[in-house]
Amino acid sequence: MHLLTLNCGSSSIKFAIFDSDVREFLRGQIDGIGTAPRISAKRNAESIIDRSLEDANVSDHGAAFAAILDLLRTGFPDISIASVGHRIVHGGTQFSQPVVLDKDTIEKLRALIPLAPLHQPNNIAGVDAAAAAFPDALQVGCFDTAFHRDQPWINDAFALPYHYYEEGVRRYGFHGLSYEYVSGRLREISPTHASGRVVVCHLGNGASMCAIDNGRSIGSTMGFTALDGLPMGTRCGQLDPGVVLYLMQEKGMSAHAIEDMLYHDSGLKGLSGLSNDLRTLEAAATPEADRAIDYFTGRIRIELGALAAMLGGLDAVIFCGGIGENAWRIRQSVCEGFEWMGVEFDARRNRSGDAIISTDQSSVGLFVIQTDEEIVIARHALELIGQ
Secondary structure, eight states, X not given: OEEEEEEEOSSEEEEEEEETTOOEEEEEEEEOTTSSOEEEEEETTEXXXXXXXXXXTOOSHHHHHHHHHHHHHHHOTTOOEEEEEEEESOOTTTOSSOXXXXXXXXXXXXTTGGGSTTTHHHHHHHHHHHHHHOTTSEEEXXXXXXXXXXXXXXXXXXXXXXXXHHTTOSOOOOOHHHHHHHXXXXXXXXXXXXXSEEEEEEOSSSOEEEEEETTEEEEESOOSSTTSSSOOSSOOOSOOHHHHHHHHHTSOOOHHHHHHHHHHSOHHHHHHSSOSOHHHHHHHOOHHHHHHHHHHHHHHHHHHHHHHHHHTSOSEEEEEHHHHHHOHHHHHHHHTTOXXXXXXXXXXXXXXXXXXXXXXXXXXXXXXXXXXXHHHHHHHHHHHHHO
């Protein structure tokens, strides 16, 4: 029996296969869907495929999933998929735990598409494709918002007429599967820090931060949608709602045009006028690229201070995600200057890629932990198979 996990992003699909003991069998991804698609996969840390798919016309997620199926059927024909676990970005107010996905559940998830237009349609497309390919497998949904569902009311609400809150206009938070994994991993590495006040920085093309008190989310930088909080690769992050009103009333922009700009043409891409990829910006070293990076790190520092205040202090900071795990300059820019909060940063450890980048004397532990949303999904799928 094997478990397949699917993590469908806006332009990528990450996939992994685990055995019934949740030991990894295979892991890979297709990225650049619709532009320059490429498939890669590893087994036991050894590459088994890494090639372009531009000649295969992988223009959407359906075609990408077909390429994954082709890899599995030709390379591993004896695998029996008992369950397919899916990352679902938005669970709304209804889903605070992983669930078996059936027709009724899928319709409820479709109703949430306006709250996550970049991700939810692709998540649902992945469920539909997997159900068709593996009709006897249990389809399981794991929600990025679930980790935050019991955060305190004051960190859950907006100061709008209360009936909107009752209707579901609230701060949902996202990246919950990542936060679940790294907070659990911290408990293995340092139980003392894990039982305290922790801020996790999930930094990538999508970026957010979370305040966690003894394993429980009490607040997140993301809110009603995945636009809020930190600037991201192409998303704006924190924005005065008056700016949206101005763009509509004075610039004559439609809601659709504003949505497209805030999701696709803002963030690092909009500020730099160059790219949404931090690696490209660091290599460019132009004034425009540098100002985009400075804004990104500046907002992280602001949110770190705010989340520490929310927690009433700080015992640990975790960096994860593609940028958090690999961009040592970003970690340094964030951490330096926080000595007043008990942070003592070790620049040598940081540049060497150590898992702990604080000094031995620091009262705040600084950790770099490689996140693993796929194994979290697989564990939940196995639990539901058992039930």
